[in-house]
Amino acid sequence: xxxxxxxxxxxxxxxxxxxxxxxxxxxxxxxxxxxxxxxxxxxxxxxxxxxxxxxxxxxxxxxxxxxxxxxxxxxxxxxxxxxxxxxxxxxxxxxxxxxxxxxxxxxxxxxxxxxxxxxxxxxxxxxxxxxxxxxxxxxxxxxxxxxxxxxxxxxxxxxxxxxxxxxxxxxxxxxxxxxxxxxxxxxxxxxxxxxxxxxxxxxxxxxxxxxxxxxxxxxxxxxxxxxxxxxxxxxxxxxxxxxxxxxxxxxxxxxxxxxxxxxxxxxxxxxxxxxxxxxxxxxxxxxxxxxxxxxxxxxxxxxxxxxxxxxxx
Numbered sequence: 001x002x003x004x005x006x007x008x009x010x011x012x013x014x015x016x017x018x019x020x021x022x023x024x025x026x027x028x029x030x031x032x033x034x035x036x037x038x039x040x041x042x043x044x045x046x047x048x049x050x051x052x053x054x055x056x057x058x059x060x061x062x063x064x065x066x067x068x069x070x071x072x073x074x075x076x077x078x079x080x081x082x083x084x085x086x087x088x089x090x091x092x093x094x095x096x097x098x099x100x101x102x103x104x105x106x107x108x109x110x111x112x113x114x115x116x117x118x119x120x121x122x123x124x125x126x127x128x129x130x131x132x133x134x135x136x137x138x139x140x141x142x143x144x145x146x147x148x149x150x151x152x153x154x155x156x157x158x159x160x161x162x163x164x165x166x167x168x169x170x171x172x173x174x175x176x177x178x179x180x181x182x183x184x185x186x187x188x189x190x191x192x193x194x195x196x197x198x199x200x201x202x203x204x205x206x207x208x209x210x211x212x213x214x215x216x217x218x219x220x221x222x223x224x225x226x227x228x229x230x231x232x233x234x235x236x237x238x239x240x241x242x243x244x245x246x247x248x249x250x251x252x253x254x255x256x257x258x259x260x261x262x263x264x265x266x267x268x269x270x271x272x273x274x275x276x277x278x279x280x281x282x283x284x285x286x287x288x289x290x291x292x293x294x295x296x297x298x299x300x301x302x303x304x305x306x307x308x309x310x311x312x313x
Contacts, residue, residue, distance in 0.1 A: 003056050003057045004054050004055070004056060004062060004093065004094070004095055004098055005054070005055050005056075006052055006053070006054055006098055006099060006102040007052065007053060007055065008051065008052060008053075009051035009052055009053045009064060009066065010053075011039075011043075013053055013061055013064070014039040014042075016053075016060070016061035017039075017042070017053065017061065017064050018036045018037075018038075018039060018042065019036075020061065020063065020064060020085045020086070020087055021036035021037075021042075021064075021085055022035070022036040023085075023087065023088060024085040024086075027088070027297065028148065028297055029120045029122050029123040029295075030085065030120075030123070031083075032145050032147050032152075034148075042066075045068050046066040046067060046068050047066070047067050047068065047069065047080065049106070049110060050065075050066065050067045050080070050082075050103060050106050050107055050110070050112075051064070051065075051066040051067075052064065052065050052066070052099060052102050052103060052106070054086075054090075054095045054098055054099050056090075061087075062086065062087050062090040062093075062095045063084070063085055063086035063087060063090060063095040063096065063099055064084070064085055064099070065082060065083065065084040065085075065099040065100065065102070065103045066082065066083055067080035067081060067082040067083075067103070067107065067112075067115070068080065068081050068082075068083075069081075070116065078111055078112050078113040078114060079112070079113070079114040079116065080107065080112055080114070080115055080116070081115075081116050081117060081118075082103060082115050082116075082117055083117075084096060084099055084100060084103075084126075086099075091125075096126075096129050097129065097132075097133075100129065100130070100133050101133070103115070104133065104159070108161055112161070113160060113161045114158055114159070114160055114161075115135075115158065115159045116138075116156065116157065116158040116159075117130065117135070117156075117157050117158075118141075118154040118155070118156055118157075119154065119155050119157060120152060120153070120154060120155070121140070121153050121154075121155050121262070121264060121265075122294050122295050124265050124295065127155060127157075127262065127265075130157050130159070131157075133159065134159045134160075135157040135158060135159040136157065136158060136159070136228045137155060137156070137157055137227065137228050137231075137261060137262035137263075138156040138157060138158055138227075138228075139155075139156050139227060139261060140153050140154070140155050140156070140261035140262060141153060141154045141156060155261070155262045157262075166189050167186075167189050167190060167199055170185060170186065170189055174203075174206060179206075179207035179208060179209070180207070182203050182206055182207045183200075183203050183204055183207050183209065183212075185203075186199055186200055186202075186203035187200060187203075190203075193223065194220050194221075194223035194224050194225045194226075194229075195220075195225065195226075195229060197216050197217075197219045197220035197223060198216075198217070198220040198225060198229050198232070198233050200216050201213045201214075201216035201217040201220060201233070201236070201237075202236065204216065205236060205239075205240060210240045210243045210244050211244060213236075213240050214237065214240050214241070214244070217233050217236060217237040217240065218237070220233055221233055221234070221237070227261065228262075230260075231257075231260035231261070231262065231263035231266075231267070232263070234253065234254070234257045234260065234267075235254075235260070235263060235266050235267060235270055237253060238250040238253045238254050238270050238271075238274065239270055241253065241274075242270075242273065242274050242277055247274045247275075247277035247278045248274075248278050250270070250271075250274040250277075251271065251274045251275060251278060254267055254270060254271040254274065255271065265291060268287060268288065268291040269288075269291075271284075271287060272284040272285075272287050272288045275287065282310055283310075285310065286306075286307045286308070286309075286310035287307070288307075289303055289304075289306060289307035289310070290303070290304055290307030290308065293307065
């Protein structure tokens with residue numbers, strides 16, 4: 001990504017910024033809005049010190065990120081909501097990552113302690129990008145608004161100022177450790193509460209010790225994990241069961257887990273893999289096709305119908 005530069009947004013970027021905004025809205029999974037605002041409205045609503053663009057070697061704008069304050073009350077002065085848009089032709093080049101990294105650095109330096117956002121669950125690429133940079137799922141607002149004549153859910157995410165905890169630092173450097181060091185270090189860091197048990201199970205999973213990870217995942221779930229860690233623990237436990245040759249148990253776990261807000265696509269992917277392992281490739285394909293139908297701009301109804309037909313045949 002050496003040909004991409006991040007710089008402050010300028011008034012001369014207005015046409016390019018609004019064109020990318022409209023392109024994102026036209027894609028159907030960016031926002032409830034259907035028309036980009038005027039530059040005057042855009043400029044008035046977003047904090048000038050945290051508006052950035054990504055440009056290529058020819059100075060073409062490839063993407064932008066900006067924030068709005070969530071409230072005028074002083075108590076919320078360190079909380080902002082952000083938007084990030086990348087040109088369709090520039091996706092997959094790391095533009096979104098570069099913009100998000102720059103925004104995090106900019107806001108943290110200014111004392112902002114929370115960045116939040118609302119993302120459609122169908123926008124899996126954006127959800128994955130945000131999770132990779134420390135955003136956690138706060139919850140899902142179900143059927144919160146209508147968009148193109150259908151009710152839609154919104155996943156609420158937030159990122160708090162850089163976590164100084166030893167566990168966060170551990171995962172940032174885990175790749176440099178041996179499997180034995182991974183397990184031993186995490187056992188020293190994490191306790192016996194639900195979150196600690198989850199981290200210790202994850203460390204064993206990471207180290208290839210799935211048989212040791214399984215009981216810790218189960219203890220963590222029994223102890224009561226929060227709404228963000230519980231879906232992760234269920235999915236990771238299912239993956240562990242698959243790796244231990246117990247795909248049938250993985251299928252039962254994932255199908256009986258109830259709602260996993262913010263992680264439904266991940267559940268579907270691991271369930272499809274487990275179904276293949278249990279000798280049900282057609283059911284796996286039907287599940288995958290029906291899930292894919294929610295993410296394609298065209299022929300979604302036909303794909304859902306095909307998936308349903310295959311599932312019942």
